[in-house]
Amino acid sequence: MATTETTTSVRGLIALPQAAARALIALGAVATIASTFMSWTYTADFPGDLTYYGSPAGLQVLDLVAGALTLLFALTTWNVRGLGWLNPAGATQPVVLAATSAVAVSWFSAIAIAVDLKGLVALDPGAYIAAVGSLIGLLGALALPKPGDTFKDYVTKPENIPPAAKLPGWGERLVITAATAVALIVFTYGIGVDPDASETFLGYLLLVIFGAWALLTAGLFDRFAELNARHKGFATSMAFLAAAIFPFVENNEHNANLGVNILVVATVALGLNIVVGLTGLLDLGYVAFLGVGAYAAALVSGSEFSRFSGVQFPFWAAMLTGMAASLVFGVLIGAPTLRLRGDYLAIVTLGFGEIFRISVNNMDGSSGPNLTNGPNGISMIPDLKIFGFNFGSSHDVGGMTLGRFANYFLLMLLITALVVLVFNRAADSRIGRSWIAIREDETAATAMGINGFRVKLIAFALGASLAGLAGTVSAHVGYSVNPAPYQFAGSVPPNSAFLLAAVVLGGMGTVNGPILGATLLYLLPEKLSFLKEYQLLAFGVALVILMRFRPEGIIANRRRQLEFHETGQLDIPEQGLPDTTVGVTKAGA
Amino acid sequence: MTTTTAPTPVLEASGVTMRFGGLTAVRSVDLTVNSGEIVGLIGPNGAGKTTFFNCLTGLYVPTEGKVSYKGTVLPPKPHLVTSAGIARTFQNIRLFANMTVLENVLVGRHTRTKEGLWSALLRGPGFRKAEAASRERAMELLEFIGLDHKADHLSRNLPYGEQRKLEIARAMASEPGLLLLDEPTAGMNPQETRATEDLVFAIRDRGIAVLVIEHDMRFIFNLSDRVACLVQGEKLVEGTSEVVQGDERVIAAYLGEPFEGAPGDEELAEVEAAEASGTAEASDASDAQSTTSKEGTAQ
């Protein structure tokens, strides 16, 4: 492209000959990479210990990746053979964004070191080289042909990305496998960051955001989505396989526990997505169903604090009990409320959610019937045993030791897979279409012969029983259940507001959205310890920002995306984003 | 009542009255639609035509009166009315905007398919077969209205005229015996209107009786075997196109003559006097006037 156009439009933001610009990017990238092998600071006080020569650590590893990404994209500007796939349109945006990721990580590190360790004196030459090198790379990238006249053009995916060359079937599967492996590595790295090393995690976030953005503008995510659509079954199995490998790669029990908790909230969020995302019913008390499932499982677990301490159901029976109990509650709550529309339903479900928590709090034998042991909850829930497999003890599998949480992680993963299957199958069927129809226009839906109340009740009950299912496992994982977490909003994750935020942030009506949303929302406060007290505030800020810039959520349902951005049919190449000016004037007004 | 030989009534509405507080939007309307018939329903804006449709389809519970379909009295529940065999379109297009064209029609198949949640989750051979049959039937309907090439488009992205057609296909997907069309040509250009006319005839030829509300007089008089005119909630006249076209009260109603309760003889006389110049041109006149009145009251 660049060679055909020789007019002014080819010029970059910074006037430099193209050859020089490319050389600068490569130089900057190499300098950045080299710097990560040097010491950045002289004391080991800074998280990650960046004092060694020859072995990158902590933020240096991240900067190394950013530098390598920049170098790769720099090479695409020379049309290096074999790298064409990385930047098929030969666009400037991915190069700039990759260089930005290096600048972000390098400068963030340098500033963090200087702030943490009182002054620039704490910086070793390596840090200076990283900062200057990455900046040179970015300057070079900005001298590449301008993608457009506005800042926005630098961060949006260009149009007319040429379609990918056709790969053989096995090749496509290989690409999916490789991409899934990369995703696993990225995720495992993130979850493995020491919770005391907030600096490292912030650097990780910067790298992931800008790096992913670069890949997005290169059109690689679209291509991957295309491949996924073509090999749907394979891609899904690969994703679950990668998740199953996680406890083997990440051998730390604390992190495996994080993984289980993430799976629990992700699964529950997925169940909520049936109610909110597909059927369009705003349920503000959804976490109560998780609680019902957890309490039901705890009661029949054989714990000595249970009202029925002599009773110990096998797990499959406990699972069914939890689901059935949640289902019954779902129907009991849904039957009177689902005749209401919109705001009324939201308020009534909010009320019911609180009623659950308060009742459970009071059913301790003194202020109510003795069932739940009141605020103390039911503790000492024994570990699960399935076919003699004790989930509480460590097992050696293929030379690896799987600890307690790793066992539960694998069990929960099976349940998540089941819920994903249920979601997908239900959504793509007569009943799923009637849910969406009701979300779109309830009056028209009933006029098409849909019994609105019945269909909504099915959605409500299904959502409830899936949450109950997740609850049965979470009761065993956490050793105990108590009423505190099952509230509308709180600082500990499974609360209704958290689940709703996971669905809305991630993307309503999609499978990946709520899973990603729940993961992010769970992981961020966990790793950024300084955020803990401000978690709800951060939630609010994140939601406001997202609703302003990407109302359809991080992962857009094709439908939702169109609904919010009005760019017309996606299969027809779109011209710009007609909504932006409107949005700007609205915001300005 | 008129023309058709051996008419079997599909729809019988008797004494349908709808009151909103003090306002009587529909007052004791009787209407019969026979099998194989196209019946037109006209009337000035706010006459109660849409309200009458809503009473027929169970969206409103009529204050008085009953509606029966093929001899059985219909409960005022929209989904039961649809499964009984009456389907409808809406005056303000109410498609499922963020579903594809095909999915919209598939939703219309809801009452004619049985697969519940369990079969969706288990995906047995029965489910696959039913799903495939539904898709085939839906595609056939899309072909019928000429939208099969846009099956995968989101319905919100269709042009106006195609959205109206899609609403018709969606309604037909429920395999109705009677189709209620509320202003199917509103907002269409003359060619599209002509095509819609052919479409309605083709629907009738498939054995579906049609009751259609329209303001386009040329369209309605061309199309209908029988026309009923509602004015201020009451059925003023009913008869063949010729009869209604020539009726002075209809013309008067469209002219916006003051109208209190039943039409009085004096008023009629005045109207007659005013219109003395020619009943022969009545059709053209009413056609033109209908458009005026449409624009007039729309504000």
Ligand SMILES: Nc1ncnc2c1ncn2[C@@H]1O[C@H](COP(=O)(O)OP(=O)(O)OP(=O)(O)O)[C@@H](O)[C@H]1O
């Ligand atoms: N839900 C309602 N509540 C109160 N009044 C209503 C309601 N629906 C309709 N009306 C009133 O009933 C009258 C008849 O309205 P309707 O929509 O049936 O007229 P129409 O004949 O369909 O007119 P148009 O040709 O403009 O579509 C109007 O005066 C309207 O304001």
Ligand SMILES: [Mg+2]
């Ligand atoms: Mg109307």
